[in-house]
Amino acid sequence: MSDTLISASPSRDMLGVRAWMDGQIAALVDQSERILDYTRRELLRKEPTSELLAEHKRASRLIIGLLRMVICQLEDPDYPQPAAARQLGSRHRQLQEFHDTLHNPMPASELEQFTREHFAQDATARRLFPEAFAK
Amino acid sequence: MNTALEGLIQALNAWHEAGEDTEGRRESVYHSLLEDFTALHPGTNLAALDRYVRQAHLRWLRAQQKPAALPPKA
Numbered sequence: 001m002s003d004t005l006i007s008a009s010p011s012r013d014m015l016g017v018r019a020w021m022d023g024q025i026a027a028l029v030d031q032s033e034r035i036l037d038y039t040r041r042e043l044l045r046k047e048p049t050s051e052l053l054a055e056h057k058r059a060s061r062l063i064i065g066l067l068r069m070v071i072c073q074l075e076d077p078d079y080p081q082p083a084a085a086r087q088l089g090s091r092h093r094q095l096q097e098f099h100d101t102l103h104n105p106m107p108a109s110e111l112e113q114f115t116r117e118h119f120a121q122d123a124t125a126r127r128l129f130p131e132a133f134a135k
Numbered sequence: 136m137n138t139a140l141e142g143l144i145q146a147l148n149a150w151h152e153a154g155e156d157t158e159g160r161r162e163s164v165y166h167s168l169l170e171d172f173t174a175l176h177p178g179t180n181l182a183a184l185d186r187y188v189r190q191a192h193l194r195w196l197r198a199q200q201k202p203a204a205l206p207p208k209a
Contacts (some may be wrong), residue, residue, distance in 0.1 A: 037194075045197060063168050090155060106183070111187065123138050124138040124140040124195075
C-alpha cells in the first residue's frame with residue numbers, strides 16, 4: 001500500500017481508499033467525455049477511415065466494459081455510491097449508443113426496405129436515403 | 136419542412152447534445168416519440184425503428200458538415 005493511502009485518516013476515509021476511488025472515478029468520467037467528444041467530432045460528423053473505425057471499435061468496447069465493471073462496484077450495497085454510478089452510467093449509455101450506431105448498423109438492404117415500408121412519403125427520408133427509391 | 140423522421144432525428148440529436156442536467160429528460164422525449172410513431176403506424180418494430188433513426192441521424196449529421204454546392208454559373 002502506498003504512503004498516500006496509509007497517511008489518510010483511517011476512520012473517515014477507509015485508509016485513503018475512498019479518496020483514491022474518487023480520483024479514479026473523476027479520471028474515468030474525464031476519459032469517457034474525451035472519447036465521446038472525439039467520437040462526435042471525428043466519427044459521427046465525418047466519414048472515418050476503416051483504420052480509425054477499427055481502432056474506435058476496440059477502444060470503445062474496452063472502456064464500455066471497464067465502465068460496466070466500475071458501475072457494478074459502485075452499486076454494491078457494501079460501498080454504495082449512487083451519484084457516481086449515475087454519472088458513469090450516463091457516459092456508459094452514450095458510449096454504448098455510439099458504439100451500436102457505428103459498429104452494429106442496420107444492413108443496407110434493411111435500411112432501404114424500412115425506408116420504403118415506413119417513410120415512403122417522408123421528405124427527409126427521401127433526401128437521406130435516395131438509394132431506397134432509385135430502383 | 137418538419138417531417139416525422141426529421142422530428143425523430145432532432146430528438147435523438149438533442150439527447151446526444153444534452154448536458155448532464157437535461158440528458159434524462161431528452162432521452163425520455165426521444166423514446167416517447169419512437170413509441171408515438173409505432174402507435175400511429177401499427178406493425179412498426181420499435182427496436183428496428185430506433186436502429187433506423189440512428190442511421191438516419193448519422194447521415195443527417197454528416198450532410199450538415201458538407202458545404203452547400205455552389206450554384207451553377209449563369
